[in-house]
Amino acid sequence: MIPTIVLPVVIAGLYAAGVYLLLDRSLTRVLLGFLMLGNATNVLLLSAGGAAGIAPILPVDDESAISDPLPQALALTAIVITFGISAFVLAMIYRSWRLVREEVVQDDAEDLRVATREEIDADERDPEELDPADRGPGDGLSVEAATPSDDVGLGLAGAIEAENESAEARAVGEVGRTRAGGGPDEEGAR
Amino acid sequence: MQDLIRVLTPLPVLLPLLGAAGALLVGRHPHLQRAVSITVLSGVLGVSVALLFLADAQGATSVSIGGWPVPLGIVLVVDRLSALMLVVANTVTLGVLVFAVGQGVADGDETDTPLSIFHPTYLVLVAGVSNAFLAGDLFNLYVGFEVLLAASYVLLTLGGTAGRIRAGVTYVVVSLLSSLLFLAAVGLVYAATGTVNMAQLAVRLGELPAGTQLLLQSMLLVAFGIKAAVFPLSAWLPDSYPTAPAPVTAVFAGLLTKVGVYAIIRTNTLLFPTGALDDVLLWAALATMVVGILGAIAQTDVKRMLSFTLVSHIGYMVFGVALGTTAGTAGAIFYVVHHIAIQTTLFLATGLVERHGGTTNTEKLGGLAKASPLLAVLFFVPAMNLAGIPPLSGFIGKLGLIEAGVAEGGVGPYVLVGGAVVTSLLTLVAVARVWGRAFWRPRAVDTAEDDVPAVRPAAGTATTTEQLQRTRLPRTMVAATAGFVTVTVAITVFAGALYGVADRSATDLRDRTPYVEAVFGSGEVP
Numbered sequence: 001m002i003p004t005i006v007l008p009v010v011i012a013g014l015y016a017a018g019v020y021l022l023l024d025r026s027l028t029r030v031l032l033g034f035l036m037l038g039n040a041t042n043v044l045l046l047s048a049g050g051a052a053g054i055a056p057i058l059p060v061d062d063e064s065a066i067s068d069p070l071p072q073a074l075a076l077t078a079i080v081i082t083f084g085i086s087a088f089v090l091a092m093i094y095r096s097w098r099l100v101r102e103e104v105v106q107d108d109a110e111d112l113r114v115a116t117r118e119e120i121d122a123d124e125r126d127p128e129e130l131d132p133a134d135r136g137p138g139d140g141l142s143v144e145a146a147t148p149s150d151d152v153g154l155g156l157a158g159a160i161e162a163e164n165e166s167a168e169a170r171a172v173g174e175v176g177r178t179r180a181g182g183g184p185d186e187e188g189a190r
Numbered sequence: 191m192q193d194l195i196r197v198l199t200p201l202p203v204l205l206p207l208l209g210a211a212g213a214l215l216v217g218r219h220p221h222l223q224r225a226v227s228i229t230v231l232s233g234v235l236g237v238s239v240a241l242l243f244l245a246d247a248q249g250a251t252s253v254s255i256g257g258w259p260v261p262l263g264i265v266l267v268v269d270r271l272s273a274l275m276l277v278v279a280n281t282v283t284l285g286v287l288v289f290a291v292g293q294g295v296a297d298g299d300e301t302d303t304p305l306s307i308f309h310p311t312y313l314v315l316v317a318g319v320s321n322a323f324l325a326g327d328l329f330n331l332y333v334g335f336e337v338l339l340a341a342s343y344v345l346l347t348l349g350g351t352a353g354r355i356r357a358g359v360t361y362v363v364v365s366l367l368s369s370l371l372f373l374a375a376v377g378l379v380y381a382a383t384g385t386v387n388m389a390q391l392a393v394r395l396g397e398l399p400a401g402t403q404l405l406l407q408s409m410l411l412v413a414f415g416i417k418a419a420v421f422p423l424s425a426w427l428p429d430s431y432p433t434a435p436a437p438v439t440a441v442f443a444g445l446l447t448k449v450g451v452y453a454i455i456r457t458n459t460l461l462f463p464t465g466a467l468d469d470v471l472l473w474a475a476l477a478t479m480v481v482g483i484l485g486a487i488a489q490t491d492v493k494r495m496l497s498f499t500l501v502s503h504i505g506y507m508v509f510g511v512a513l514g515t516t517a518g519t520a521g522a523i524f525y526v527v528h529h530i531a532i533q534t535t536l537f538l539a540t541g542l543v544e545r546h547g548g549t550t551n552t553e554k555l556g557g558l559a560k561a562s563p564l565l566a567v568l569f570f571v572p573a574m575n576l577a578g579i580p581p582l583s584g585f586i587g588k589l590g591l592i593e594a595g596v597a598e599g600g601v602g603p604y605v606l607v608g609g610a611v612v613t614s615l616l617t618l619v620a621v622a623r624v625w626g627r628a629f630w631r632p633r634a635v636d637t638a639e640d641d642v643p644a645v646r647p648a649a650g651t652a653t654t655t656e657q658l659q660r661t662r663l664p665r666t667m668v669a670a671t672a673g674f675v676t677v678t679v680a681i682t683v684f685a686g687a688l689y690g691v692a693d694r695s696a697t698d699l700r701d702r703t704p705y706v707e708a709v710f711g712s713g714e715v716p
Binding site: 030041044045047071077081089095100103106108110111152 | 192224227329332336340343344348351352354356357358359360362363366367373374376377378380381386429494495
């Protein structure tokens with residue numbers, strides 16, 4: 001059997017394009033990247049069965065001339081799984097668009113909060129002295145009244161706050177919408 | 191006896207799938223749906239316990255699905271390890287289901303977990319987990335992973351709120367990548383050996399050149415490492431788990447990463463016994479432990495803190511596997527069992543804290559010990575267990591691993607032993623901070639005259655301890671959590687028997703012949 005050069009080249013090309021797309025922040029491109037990687041893997045499975053032969057339907061005269069049917073079965077299963085998951089990812093992208101009018105990967109507000117916090121041990125400090133953003137959202141006092149532009153030391157958190165507000169202004173009439181910047185505890189408070 | 195095992199083995203996969211279909215059919219009758227799910231999972235738990243006793247008595251057995259002769263058809267293999275994992279997994283899933291049902295009943299229509307979707311998806315998740323534990327070939331293991339992941343995508347994004355969609359995107363994309371890597375590895379393994387049957391691979395992989403073996407092993411380990419959240423492949427976990435509903439987070443934290451650890455154990459013992467990557471795994475284990483626990487200490491949110499300790503303690507299991515000795519593997523298996531139970535318990539207790547105090551942010555919690563002593567006990571016992579305070583099972587597990595490390599000797603294992611001890615200490619610091627703030631610290635109004643720093647409670651919750659005392663927790667949820675705490679204490683009490691099973695599993699795994707003979711008999715492997 002003579003190995004073919006076409007399949008490896010196709011696989012490599014699909015993998016390269018898929019990885020490139022997957023690294024994008026836009027979710028639609030991530031999905032396209034995932035589809036390409038999935039196809040690359042399916043072709044890889046197919047090529048794992050060796051050189052192509054005649055259809056593996058018994059009875060055949062010369063059993064060495066048939067294709068290996070197992071990789072085909074594996075690829076079929078993988079295609080079905082990829083299809084199902086793609087549908088789910090599409091639904092998720094659509095939901096993300098409906099909620100925040102964005103289809104890019106979003107920053108984690110809690111991550112940013114921990115990363116930009118000045119002092120770790122808040123036990124030692126008077127809560128009144130803490131930066132409003134360090135107290136977390138929704139803590140009963142009128143922290144929200146402080147305008148985000150006043151957060152000198154927290155440019156990132158402020159930017160997100162402003163972004164959310166503009167997104168909120170756009171998403172008029174959305175039901176059950178929670179703020180993208182809210183931590184898990186905000187949901188718990190509901 | 192053989193016939194009995196053959197009948198029982200497919201049931202942990204079949205029953206939940208049929209149950210999922212049934213639960214979907216009766217989706218409009220919540221009572222009926224709850225009854226179906228609980229009955230099915232109780233049945234699966236019964237089957238798993240029976241399988242564990244049978245497998246422990248007579249060793250590994252295999253079943254060819256559909257009567258196809260091996261290696262043509264799909265085989266399910268029950269050995270001591272998979273039976274033990276099944277029992278623990280199904281205990282946890284049943285308990286969490288009871289907790290979720292209690293939450294659903296208490297919340298009525300405004301529930302966090304839409305019942306009609308939750309129950310079928312949950313049962314599919316259980317089927318996927320069981321399939322992964324029983325799979326006798328690599329592709330079936332992949333299918334098991336995909337089934338449980340697809341179900342977990344749905345569970346993690348239940349309700350579709352902005353926070354959950356954000357967390358879900360990270361989780362789904364990372365999981366997809368690891369699945370594709372796994373699938374590509376399966377393709378390459380097939381290209382190199384011409385089979386995906388694990389018993390056959392155990393023989394054929396050894397005949398490959400060392401370089402090829404190393405490539406295949408590292409691809410599989412990276413794929414499983416992402417699923418098990420081994421550093422540096424762990425960054426997705428603390429971002430995605432905490433936003434889900436409490437029962438979902440609990441079962442994810444307890445089970446899903448451990449399926450990855452199970453796959454790592456199988457890969458390293460059955461498929462690649464030479465231990466070519468043991469050193470890499472050893473240092474990865476150290477980084478996982480230390481980086482994970484440092485992350486946990488920085489958190490103010492209990493759920494996120496627990497997610498980081500979860501990453502950190504995966505390091506203990508990888509440490510045991512990476513030692514490459516029977517004692518190390520036994521320690522890892524015991525630690526998996528202990529950690530599944532303990533992490534689930536802690537997340538459930540945190541769910542109760544969230545219900546009681548309105549938040550999981552430690553800066554806004556306080557006075558819980560006075561308001562609800564029962565809740566305090568339910569959190570305190572597993573928290574100390576996680577930190578490894580004697581005589582609880584966490585201590586026994588860590589002691590076993592440290593003993594195995596010292597017995598192995600050498601620079602790597604000794605550094606790892608030191609890392610394990612430090613991590614244990616830092617875990618104690620992390621959980622003690624939560625305890626001190628959320629449970630011991632008085633609430634705002636209680637301390638109006640004192641100079642103790644006041645707590646700002648979350649908006650819309652009680653400001654004084656007296657008010658907090660009057661809010662009642664749903665009985666079923668408390669009972670489920672209490673049941674879990676009892677289970678974790680029982681693991682401590684019956685640690686001798688459990689460690690015995692873990693020891694025998696590890697001996698089987700290192701020996702490898704029981705697994706191969708279970709599939710092919712004592713004759714030649716084709």
